[in-house]
Amino acid sequence: MKVTIINTGGTFNKRYNPIKGQLEVPSDNIALDxxxxxxxNVDFEIINIISKDSLDMTDEDRQIICDAxxxxxxxxIIIIHGxxxxxxxxxxxxxxxxxxKIVFTGAMVPMSIDTVEATMNFSxxxxxxxxxxENGTYTSMHGVVVDSSKLVKNREIGQFLIQN
Structure with missing residues (x-):
């Protein structure tokens, strides 16, 4: 199987910068690697673009992802996204x-802090x-992969939930 991974940053990739004292989105693929x-048994093509927290993404960034x-x-296609x-x-x-077939995934906790969630969501x-x-746009988070319009982040409990 051949899979393109489009790595756009997000919490999945964040690492602690001890000099600045904060989590940063690096422009590398260490978490994915x-x-x-x-x-x-998979032939991966990894494309690293944007490298931002998704809260900092613009409409232009989203179009770059679409074009990729x-x-x-x-x-x-798997898209790592905030x-x-x-x-x-x-x-x-x-x-x-x-x-x-396009599947978005990410993590609520950086892989550099806890490998389990990011690894599970990607796997x-x-x-x-x-x-x-079928071809389509899906999201893989917290134990399910469903149509991307049906999985919603619940900020109050810090989880993705299926919406009817």
């Missing part, structure tokens, strides 16, 4: 009716793509 090193999806040579505005980017891609997205699923 740890996960994909264990995937021996459109022009990817692969049909299977959880705060993933709904905006996924809605834009969904609106463009791109004939590919779930990858497993979903290896199944016989």
């Amino acid at each position: 740890k996960i994909v090193a264990s995937c021996h 999806v459109k022009y990817s040579k692969n049909e299977n 959880t705060d505005t993933v709904h905006l980017t996924s809605a834009l891609i969904k609106k463009q009716n791109i004939a590919k 779930q997205a990858l497993g979903f793509l290896s199944a016989n699923v």
Whole structure:
């Protein structure tokens, strides 16, 4: 299986900068490299763009992500995205009716702090793509992969929930 990973930053990738005393979104793929090193039956193309917290993303950034999806040579796409505005980017891609299997994922806690959530969400997205699923725009978070319009971040409890 061939999969393009579009890494846009977000909490998934954040690391602590001891000089500045804050979490930052780096412009590398260290978090992803740890996960994909264990995937021996997948040919990955990793594209690192934007490298921002999703709260800092602009409409221009979202269009860059859309263009990366459109022009990817692969049909299977995983987009690592910040959880705060993933709904905006996924809605834009969904609106463009791109004939590919696109799965957004991310994490509420940086992988550099706790590897479990980010690894689970990514692995779930990858497993979903290896199944016989229709083209569409999906989100993989907290134990489910569903149509991206049906998974909503509940800020009060810090979880993604399926909305009917």
